[in-house]
Amino acid sequence: MGPTLPRRGLLAAALAALAAPAMAESASLGGEGGAARLVLPGAAGQAWRLTADSRPARLILSLPRHDWEGPRGLPGAGPVRAANWDPRARRLMIDLSGPVAMPDISKEGGALVLSIRPGPAAAFARMAGPNRPIAQGQAAPRPVVVLDPGHGGKDPGTIGATGTYEKRIVLAAAQEMKRRLEAGGRCRVLLTRSRDVFVPLAGRVEFARRNRAVLFVSIHADSAPGARGASVYTLSETASDALSAALARRENAADAAGGLNLPPVPADVQRILLSLVRQETRQGSTRLASMAVSALRPRVPLLPNTHRQAAFAVLKSPDVPSMLVEIGFLSDRRDEAQLNRPEHRAVVATALAGAVEDYLERPGLGVASVG
Numbered sequence: 001m002g003p004t005l006p007r008r009g010l011l012a013a014a015l016a017a018l019a020a021p022a023m024a025e026s027a028s029l030g031g032e033g034g035a036a037r038l039v040l041p042g043a044a045g046q047a048w049r050l051t052a053d054s055r056p057a058r059l060i061l062s063l064p065r066h067d068w069e070g071p072r073g074l075p076g077a078g079p080v081r082a083a084n085w086d087p088r089a090r091r092l093m094i095d096l097s098g099p100v101a102m103p104d105i106s107k108e109g110g111a112l113v114l115s116i117r118p119g120p121a122a123a124f125a126r127m128a129g130p131n132r133p134i135a136q137g138q139a140a141p142r143p144v145v146v147l148d149p150g151h152g153g154k155d156p157g158t159i160g161a162t163g164t165y166e167k168r169i170v171l172a173a174a175q176e177m178k179r180r181l182e183a184g185g186r187c188r189v190l191l192t193r194s195r196d197v198f199v200p201l202a203g204r205v206e207f208a209r210r211n212r213a214v215l216f217v218s219i220h221a222d223s224a225p226g227a228r229g230a231s232v233y234t235l236s237e238t239a240s241d242a243l244s245a246a247l248a249r250r251e252n253a254a255d256a257a258g259g260l261n262l263p264p265v266p267a268d269v270q271r272i273l274l275s276l277v278r279q280e281t282r283q284g285s286t287r288l289a290s291m292a293v294s295a296l297r298p299r300v301p302l303l304p305n306t307h308r309q310a311a312f313a314v315l316k317s318p319d320v321p322s323m324l325v326e327i328g329f330l331s332d333r334r335d336e337a338q339l340n341r342p343e344h345r346a347v348v349a350t351a352l353a354g355a356v357e358d359y360l361e362r363p364g365l366g367v368a369s370v371g
Helices: 010-019 121-127 166-184 201-210 242-251 267-296 333-339 342-361
Strands: 028-032 035-040 048-054 057-062 073-077 080-086 091-096 104-108 111-116 135-137 144-149 188-191 213-220 230-235 302-310 322-326
Touching (some): 028 073, 035 073, 035 080, 166 342, 213 342, 230 267, 267 322, 267 342
Antiparallel strands (some): 035 111, 048 057, 048 135
């Protein structure tokens, strides 16, 4: 599957899930009357380019960023003899039994669909030409990931034993993570703060929702006597342990407001939608946290029981999967020394960026754009 498509929120996904027909999971080519129907899941939100060639008669569909799913060769149907995927050139060669009309091209969910019918030879000859596109589509906007460096401005966060300010360390880590993600090109990255300013907790959550983020990652380096190592937190009204509860109390100077703007549907449907959205958000948060722990484990010291849960205010968005990462504890001199080293912060940022990219790329974890 290709990259996760940007979306208006998990509410839109819930609506789509209720209304949309199931789509094929891999590329398919079948007959439809006298036509051939080619379905390419995951290609609708990507750049594509269609050209024609008359010697031999064929259509060439270029998909430069598509991750092909299914067999490389598809048997023919209608006027199509066969279709073969070229993984090096990243294009689909559609061999024809004769001239065809301009294909009808549509999008169904995340799939790009071509309907190919026989057509006049003269019209096909006019379409054919080297490197002359007869149709093309642009890539959908990249999904937005919001990184949230904790504290800032009048709120320094934890001050380490040697005077390290948490607000400075986490901003540096977030900026490094932003650079890593942007270099990968799979998403747009926004920071809740890019300098030393105070941002209320509710404002951080609202910033992510206003920018239609697909993920929210809050970065901290708190104080917890006796604790050392990175750890990851997701939302639960009941904390998984005393340390998580204490950290949440420390961070929650304000709570996150913000309900969903539900569509004008009956109240019982609204309740179903809200339940679906919250359930999917928490499942997404858990998947992201699991990927983050797996990415961090071989590279940096970890707190035992690394994935924990607590009622952090910044994790309370109802429709944006979220996690809070303690990249270490400034109350521990060893963590403080490591976090002051740019090389160590780069290792942490690379691991977390890899987890985010895995989340965006893995089949079944994304949400298609709706409307």
